[in-house]
Amino acid sequence: MSDKTAFVPSLIGTSGETLREAFGKALTAAAADYPSLVVLDADVAGGTGTHHFRRAHPDRFIQLGIAEQNMIGVAAGLALAGRLPVATTFAVFALRTIEQVRQSIAYPKLNVKIAASHPGLDAGPDGASAQALEDIAAFRAIPGMTVVSPADAIEMTKAVPAILAHVGPLYLRTGRSPARRIFDDSYVFELGKGRIVRDGKDVTIVACGVEVARALDAADLLARDGIAARVVNMSTIKPIDEALLITCARETGAFVTAEDHNVVGGLGGAVAEALARTTPAPIEFIGVQDVFGESGEPEELADKYGLAGPSIAAAARRAIARKGKH
Amino acid sequence: MSDLQARATEIRRIAVSLIHGAGSGHPGSCLSAADVIAALYFGELRPADKFVLSKGHACPALYAALHLRGLFDRAALGSFRRLGGLLQGSPTTTIPGVDATCGSLGQGFSIALGLALGLRQVSDTVAQEPHVFVMLGDGELQEGEVWEAAMAAGHYHLGNLCAIVDYNKMQSDDLNARIMGLEPLDAKWRAFNWNVQTIDGHDFGAIAAAFANARATAGRPTVIIANTIKGKGVSYMEGVPSWHGSVKLKPEEIRQALADLGVPAERQPEYAFHV
Numbered sequence: 001m002s003d004k005t006a007f008v009p010s011l012i013g014t015s016g017e018t019l020r021e022a023f024g025k026a027l028t029a030a031a032a033d034y035p036s037l038v039v040l041d042a043d044v045a046g047g048t049g050t051h052h053f054r055r056a057h058p059d060r061f062i063q064l065g066i067a068e069q070n071m072i073g074v075a076a077g078l079a080l081a082g083r084l085p086v087a088t089t090f091a092v093f094a095l096r097t098i099e100q101v102r103q104s105i106a107y108p109k110l111n112v113k114i115a116a117s118h119p120g121l122d123a124g125p126d127g128a129s130a131q132a133l134e135d136i137a138a139f140r141a142i143p144g145m146t147v148v149s150p151a152d153a154i155e156m157t158k159a160v161p162a163i164l165a166h167v168g169p170l171y172l173r174t175g176r177s178p179a180r181r182i183f184d185d186s187y188v189f190e191l192g193k194g195r196i197v198r199d200g201k202d203v204t205i206v207a208c209g210v211e212v213a214r215a216l217d218a219a220d221l222l223a224r225d226g227i228a229a230r231v232v233n234m235s236t237i238k239p240i241d242e243a244l245l246i247t248c249a250r251e252t253g254a255f256v257t258a259e260d261h262n263v264v265g266g267l268g269g270a271v272a273e274a275l276a277r278t279t280p281a282p283i284e285f286i287g288v289q290d291v292f293g294e295s296g297e298p299e300e301l302a303d304k305y306g307l308a309g310p311s312i313a314a315a316a317r318r319a320i321a322r323k324g325k326h
Numbered sequence: 327m328s329d330l331q332a333r334a335t336e337i338r339r340i341a342v343s344l345i346h347g348a349g350s351g352h353p354g355s356c357l358s359a360a361d362v363i364a365a366l367y368f369g370e371l372r373p374a375d376k377f378v379l380s381k382g383h384a385c386p387a388l389y390a391a392l393h394l395r396g397l398f399d400r401a402a403l404g405s406f407r408r409l410g411g412l413l414q415g416s417p418t419t420t421i422p423g424v425d426a427t428c429g430s431l432g433q434g435f436s437i438a439l440g441l442a443l444g445l446r447q448v449s450d451t452v453a454q455e456p457h458v459f460v461m462l463g464d465g466e467l468q469e470g471e472v473w474e475a476a477m478a479a480g481h482y483h484l485g486n487l488c489a490i491v492d493y494n495k496m497q498s499d500d501l502n503a504r505i506m507g508l509e510p511l512d513a514k515w516r517a518f519n520w521n522v523q524t525i526d527g528h529d530f531g532a533i534a535a536a537f538a539n540a541r542a543t544a545g546r547p548t549v550i551i552a553n554t555i556k557g558k559g560v561s562y563m564e565g566v567p568s569w570h571g572s573v574k575l576k577p578e579e580i581r582q583a584l585a586d587l588g589v590p591a592e593r594q595p596e597y598a599f600h601v
Contacts, residue, residue, distance in 0.1 A: 038444075038447070065477070069436070072436070073434075073436020074437075074439050074443065075440060076437045077426070077440020077442070077443070077444060078440040078441075078443060080440070081444025081445050083447065083448075099430060103427070104427065104433045104436070107418070108420075
């Protein structure tokens with residue numbers, strides 16, 4: 001069967017809540033458990049979901065205006081004063097704070113969380129200037145930084161308490177668009193652990209964020225040809241779940257990584273580094289291929305830039321064909 | 327010589343000796359800032375107060391003050407800029423007594439703002455709020471982040487925040503006025519809703535009065551524009567931009583520097599901290 005076969009998205013994923021709304025609500029719910037929790041905003045509370053927190057806890061919501069670099073430094077100072085700051089903005093503006101994050105937060109190992117919505121092509125019609133395709137790579141390169149990108153609203157809801165319980169700097173990628181459901185309410189989030197969301201023996205698709213649903217679409221497409229693809233939700237990108245990757249290498253022998261991000265330095269880079277060190281296997285990289293995006297709806301952009309299910313399925317076939325040839 | 331003057335002189339002696347011993351560092355910035363740092367650590371700072379050296383390259387002066395306050399011993403001074411050493415080339419919170427990690431200009435000011443906001447949140451009354459003091463270099467004011475933080479501090483009426491600009495008029499390459507002019511500086515801070523005081527940064531009476539004014543000013547952050555002399559106290563460094571750093575002091579240069587700071591030749595070996 002060719003990749004041009006009519007493509008029908010899987011129904012696992014009824015359109016669910018956005019990750020940013022789930023984030024804002026989970027943060028608000030966690031406020032009682034964390035009396036020192038304060039939320040910082042740079043004039044995008046309506047966009048990041050933190051308007052929920054602002055409404056419930058106005059005295060613990062700190063508005064810094066459109067000044068993200070200062071916001072990060074303020075978060076560092078608040079942490080030094082014993083508060084638990086969560087600094088929130090859009091992913092593309094988190095990028096402009098990368099030196100503040102490395103110097104003022106990560107180097108002194110401060111307990112600050114940075115949460116960013118509108119990552120990748122998911123930022124959509126605002127175009128390339130609003131589409132952060134480099135944030136995972138940039139944050140991942142900072143020593144001691146944990147990087148998390150949940151796949152759906154349920155995982156986000158479960159991840160927020162775990163993230164607040166984690167002591168140390170952490171970057172959380174949320175999302176703008178309604179996310180298809182991957183998990184049910186029984187899901188247990190574990191920081192640093194990948195999760196097999198669909199099993200298979202022929203190839204492993206390692207995905208994060210919105211790409212997990214698209215990886216499941218790809219697995220459906222591949223199944224029509226009798227190819228059994230394993231799909232791993234790798235929501236913690238750093239530290240990466242190396243043990244799970246080794247297991248997948250031994251059991252499936254080929255990989256595709258899928259992320260709404262540049263193919264340079266993100267999830268694909270993390271997986272490739274881990275496998276190269278441990279159990280080398282053929283890998284194909286799904287993501288934006290080192291170019292800038294453009295205006296469009298997220299699903300249109302995913303099609304055009306090769307992030308949708310059919311592209312992932314094609315990559316899986318390529319990875320399988322490379323087995324034993326390296 | 328007043329006690330503060332003696333402390334400041336000792337800070338200067340230690341700072342230039344650390345830079346000489348390490349083979350690199352920023353002497354001019356330490357020497358201009360030494361009097362304000364002495365006034366903070368031997369007078370102004372209360373136990374819960376914080377001091378952020380946003381111009382982190384002047385850390386030899388800060389380390390000297392912390393050593394004189396007993397936070398670490400003489401042997402630790404010899405670790406300045408050395409592999410595995412306690413005293414890093416820029417201040418970090420792993421060093422006893424250092425309240426914030428600095429070294430990238432502009433960022434310490436935001437950290438000080440966050441400290442002031444956080445300490446306000448955990449204080450029951452305004453009177454109980456610890457004060458946060460932050461020293462900025464003049465060249466540092468060219469960083470945009472400084473003005474983001476200045477705007478926010480004014481907006482939040484942070485009376486518990488006091489900034490000191492070490493206004494020695496020089497930066498790494500040349501005079502401020504030739505690199506990127508700062509004037510009118512007092513008007514800039516006023517426009518950001520700060521209480522502004524301009525003083526002679528080498529006059530201990532004026533420094534103390536400015537700190538008292540800052541503590542007495544509620545509802546507005548205070549900036550003390552401290553007019554200082556780069557390289558103050560060392561004859562051949564005063565007013566010479568090339569001593570900003572990072573410089574290696576020759577043996578005859580450290581001898582002259584210590585002599586200018588009142589250390590006779592026979593006592594100069596006491597200031598050889600690096601072994």
